[in-house]
Amino acid sequence: MIRVLIVDDQQLVRAGLRMLCESVPDLEVVGEAADGGAAVRLAEQVHPDVVLMDLRMPGVDGTAATARILARRPSTRVVVLTTFDDDDHLYPALAAGAFGFLVKDATPDELLDGVRRAAAGDSPFSQAVLRRLVAQAVNAKAVNAKAAAPPPHAPAGVTERERDVLALVGQGMSNPEIAARLHLGVTTVKTHVASLMAKTGSANRVQLAIYAASDGGR
Helix, strand or coil: CEEEEEECCCHHHHHHHHHHHCCCCCEEEEEEECCHHHHHHHHHHHCCCEEEEECCCCCCCHHHHHHHHHHHCCCCEEEEEECCCCHHHHHHHHHHCCCEEEECCCCHHHHHHHHHHHHCCCCCECHHHHHHHHHHHHCCCCCCHHHHCCCCCCCCCCCHHHHHHHHHHHCCCCHHHHHHHHCCCHHHHHHHHHHHHHHHCCCCHHHHHHHHHCHHHC
């Protein structure tokens, strides 16, 4: 069972997310919070596996809440739910440790898949969000370039097969999808991804995807 904490300042959004998560047998909503401060306190009490985190909230915002939750419970997976006017908040959330990024108008299946992927350690992100993150990296608009922006060139020691995997990570594919495309085992893909993260200095899969979709992946 995947334990989910929902954080959003709009009650209607929280209710919709709760209904969606509770419509499947492998997800359990263990709490709701209307602001970041409450989210931090609840995370300490209910021990969620995945936090669905809004970014713009009164008081403690989603970025600060993400950093505080992960400082106390680093194994928690925080998946940011973003809108198209959240661009200025994306890189700070990434630098704070957000594990994935999904748009709020994602389909129910995409959102449920994102929660499951996050719980399994495979960072989910919407293609639209990836494009926006990459655009910010290319235009040097990142708030925390050192922590989040990819280097300009691929490092030495990346094998040809790793380059193939890297390109598909940049397209937003999950490990099973990459395995199917390249006719590899999922475990082999996970090994390649871990190696690429180490070689590129990416703290998480989202950063690796940004790296892959920018000059560093060429």
